[in-house]
Amino acid sequence: MKKTLITLILASLAVGLFANGGAEAASTSEEGSQFVIGMSQCNLGEPWRVQMNADVKREADKHPELKVVFKDAQNDTLKQRSHVEEFVAMGVDLMIISPKEAQPLTAPVKACMDAGIPVIVLDRDLVDDVYTQFIGANNVKIGTAAGQWVAEKLNGQNAKIVELMGLQTSTPGQDRHNGFMEGLEGSDVEVIFRADVEWLEPNARAEMESALARYDNISLVYGHNDPASHGAYLAAKAMDRQDDIMFIGIDALPHEGVAYVQDGILDATFQYPTGGDVAVQQALKLLNGESIEKRIVLGSRRFDTENVTSGGEAIN
């Protein structure tokens, strides 16, 4: 009995400690809010998704009539499904969801729509278009833009390059590879070393060390994300070969990829926009009675050493 009581008290204390902090972070404006938006994020373990939530919050903070409740499913599909159901039970005015997987989350989203709650789907599409709007960027196009940029810079030099790939069992990893190869077509640029680094910087560094040991002549490293290129840069720097090699990446988070370009580590990074700000703008439109499009494909920007201080350049 005594044990149970102590356990209960300790557990309540622990929960209370963090529940308060959580609630504070969750609501953007307490008073006078007219609309409540539920934001279901699949995994806040990724910096890019942290940025997405930050973009949602920043945009929502501009509108005092909006209140956003954030939930993080920690990369667990079933947890995210419960979060959707919780938002329905709460009776939010609109839900924004960045789903972990298409198949298992399509039905819960449909149920949400059936309950009369509009849904904006961010980044990953569902199986059916059972939502109000889909907002996402196109990895193939961004990969192609990267490939074309490389071809433009290096064609005619018989250049040898290294590709450090994102998880190849994931769609973004495959798309960034396929798009890149498409962009390279027609040039004499050759990929001589290719490794799946699963988006992870320490892996990228180790793989790059192997590439450097094997090849004396490497012109460029294409990382499927900026941390991969950064890891490759560190490997090259340790051998004092960083000046002979160009490094490019994808994602262009403000204090990651863009900062790497500013710092002279990367030569270019191609933005994979989160769409968090766009989602809030669209939500507001809808909540104010306007109609919105079914699909929005986000544009991307290239940040290179020449344009990084002026905010990059839009790519088509």
Next chain:
Amino acid sequence: MTNNRFAKMMTGYTGKALISLLVVILLGIIFNADGAFFKLGTHRDALRQLSVYGILACGMTLVIVTGGIDLSVGSILAVSSVCFSLFSIHYDMAPALAIILCILIGTALGSVSGTLVAGLKLQPFIATLAMMTFARGFAKYITGGQKISTYLTDADGNVIIKELPQIFQFIDSRIFGGNLTIVSVIFLFCFLIAWVLLARHKWGRELIAIGGNEESARLSGIPVVLSKFAAYAFSGAMCAIAGICQAAQETQGDPEAGASYELTAIAMVVIGGTSLAGGRGGMGLTFLGILIIGYLEKILSINAVPESGRLMITGFIIILAVLMQRKAD
């Protein structure tokens, strides 16, 4: 006498582990990736790459010989890595102070596991699983889920680039004409400490005795609770050192760093020949285990073997090495 001892060693666990290592090296000689395997740099890099895992395996060995396990090593590594970055980059703390604080934090987290296992008699698997979960959350909590890098954002959202602290550059630098990385030196130093403690110190013999039979160890006057507690605390300290090395090599503190490193560290210890049941093992065996896994990874990497193949080959070699060890019984 010496000869006899050498012969005994060669037919025992050490010999078996050595054979596994030789098989791996032989693979490297056959699949040398256009001679890349014969370059000195390849071996220097292999040693760099295995250093962080190796440091974790040092602490892990002392825990495993008691019949325990420490699943929290990767998460404590992450805590140390973000704390070290926070102290050094954001607070401009003196390197020595930052390092000492990180080691204290790691030791404290390890001590909590130690208290749960030795004092409160929780199963090591459960206690350290809880610590693994808690410490990962703690790392995310202190960083707000973001990496701690030299890029800071000011109130207006502008990025400020801070200079990378000297200590980061030092730990990630090389000595002996560029042929040995500082992280490898740190690993070898940790290994030496663990080896002295396990093979030459009373405490080491106590740990092995506890792993062999805890009850008879207690009856023969060994301070079981204290010795076991200290093993987990020591493992925590090793994690902290590994975390500092990880941060220096990544030039940032990543709250997601070290995920699944515990499995690699455990594999290194077990492949060497230390028994998961406790009571049998040594740092020499772990050293061979570290080299086997480290070199295998390097050889697969220089040959650019696709991920699917790497996983299958690694699984295959682990089984082969462990089966080999069983024959030594």
